[in-house]
Amino acid sequence: MQTILIRRGRIIDTSQGIDQVSDLLIQDGKIEGIDRQIDPPEGAEVIEASGLVVTPGFIDIHCHLREPGFEYKETVATGTQAAAKGGFTTVCAMPNTNPVMDTRSTVDYVLSKARSEGAVRVLPIGAVTKGSNGAELAEMGELAEAGCIGFSDDGHPVADSNIMRQALGYAGGFGLPIINHCETPELFRNGAMNEGWVSNRLGLQGAPNSAEETMVARDIALAEMVGGRIHLAHISTAGTLELVRNAKEKGINVTCEVTPHHLTLTDEAVMGRVNGDDSAFGPLSAAAYDTYAKVNPPLRARTDMEAMVAGLRDGVIDIIATDHAPHNSVEKLCTFQEAAMGISVLETALGSLMSLAHSGDVPMPIVIEKLTSAPADFLGRSDIGTLKIGALADVTVFDPDAEWVVDSERFVSRGKNSPFHGATLSGQIVATLVGGKVAFALNSIESNEG
Ligand SMILES: [Zn+2]
Ligand SMILES: [Zn+2]
Structure with a gap:
């Protein structure tokens, strides 16, 4: 099989505490070595990475591939191509497909699609309840056996507290997390955006922070009582953060994730402002x-x-x-109240996140840790999210400083719905390797004929 040498890159591998300029050798789909200097073996492809950052392939534990049922929004093929372009080598697919991934056959279908058409690794997430309608637990044992890495009714919360109590106990028996989309329906109502001065000014129905926080508090209380593993999807409020901080201090088994957009955008983006920059108007800003x-x-x-x-x-x-969360343009070309909720994120994730490193708000190794070794730990995997010798050669190479203007029409994702359209981001993926094979390359890669 192929031998690849990635030369002179800044290697950041938080699983081993590595942050240094080195060479990385890949052989037979596995990591073969890291050293200050490695001579290229005969016939090796050489990727010159001077000035670039080399990390384990990014792992996304929460994305929507939309297949089966919503192929007009995204497919396993296009979603995984978008992932590769964004530096992701493993993605976890949410089960709000049609049919919902609440049986082994639907999970098998997605996995077979991923094997035949996927550009990166796909790990399925099973539904918590049948049809994700919140009434009756899905066959979690069957879903775990089929390869599901956790359970979620994402898109909807598990609103019934007793169902959540049972789900935590049952999934905990398999060592798998319940991933909850925390939103108390009675408070969220028809919220189209954040409840605050911007929603008041625009005259749009807002959803308050407490819609999230009340369910976070409930889930933490249930996790304390039942045990099991609760994972809070896409947290977004300061109050949630304090609840999680206190729960962790008490030793409750809770984990949480945050999205690139909740780290870099505010509700002012609804007015077409990205990072306070009025020039970065979205294509629909003419509609106010x-x-x-x-x-x-x-x-x-x-x-x-x-x-x-x-x-x-x-x-x-x-x-x-x-x-x-890719959507078709017709689902966004409508009034704000009627528009679908969701952002096509995979291809802008790194570029938006690098703004945190460039500003000094979050050191780059921490950003990388949260995209690589931390999600690998969450998945209980020691063969990905790391550049240890013998690990799968899932590798991401990026230029942290390259500036580019986002044109969402050029996304490989079917979802062009990005509030970053027209914005300038700095940080661009150069190459993505999955199991030692190039899944995405910005420029052609030189071959060393020895
Ligand atoms: Zn989601
Ligand atoms: Zn959600």
């Missing part, structure tokens, strides 16, 4: 509101965004996950 910034949970106030950044830096937040 940017429906591409409509997402659930909603983009919050600046104080919440700053709390997310602090929580990432100090370790209360375990993982960065994209919540990549």
Whole structure:
């Protein structure tokens, strides 16, 4: 098989505490060695990575591939191609497909699609309840056997507290997490965006922070009582962060994730403002509101965004996950209230996250940890999220400083719904390797004929 030498890159591998300029050798789909200097073996392909960062392939524990049932939004093929372009080598697919991934046959279908058409590794997440309608537990044992890495009714919360209690106990028996989309329906109501001064000014129905926090508090209380593993999807408020911090201090088994957009955007993006920059208008801004910034949970106030950044830096937040939620343009080309919720994230994740490293708010190794070794730990995997010798050669190479203008029409994802459309990001993926094979390359790779 192929031998690849990635030369002179800044290797950041938080699983081993490595942050140094080195060479990385890949052979037969596995990591073969890291050293200050490795001579290229005969016939090796050489990737010159001077000035670039080399890390384990990114792992996204939360994305929506939409297949089966919503292929007009995304497919396993296009979603995994978008993942590769974004530096992700493993993605976990949420079960809100049609049919819902609540049986072995649907999970098998997605896995077979991933094997035949996928550009990166796909790990399925099974539904908590049948049809994700919140009434009756799905066959979790069957789903675990089929390869599901956890359970979620994402898109909807597990609203019934007794169902959640049972789910935590049952999934805990398999050592698998319940991943909850925390939203108390009675408080969320028809919230189209964050409840605050922006929603007041725009005259849009807002969803308050407490819609998230009340369910987070409930889930933590249930986890304390039942045990098991609760994982809080896409947390977005300062109050949630404090609840998680206190729960962790008490030793309750809770983990949480944050999205790139909740770390970098505020509810002002609904007015077409990205990072306070009025020039970065979305394509729909002529309609006054940017429906591409409509997402659930909603983009919050600046104080919440700053709390997310602090929580990432100090370790209360375990993982960065994209919540990549592609939609067809017709689902966004409508009134703000009617527009679908979700952002196409995979191809802008690194570029937006690098703003945190460039500003000094979060050191780059922490950003990388939350995309690599931390999600690998969450999945209980020691063969990915690391560049240890013998690990799968899932590797991401990126230029942390390269500036590019986001044109979502050029996304390989079918979902063009990005509030970053038109914005300038700095940080670009150069190459993504999955099992030692190039899944994405920005430029052609030189071959060393020895
Ligand atoms: Zn969700
Ligand atoms: Zn989601």
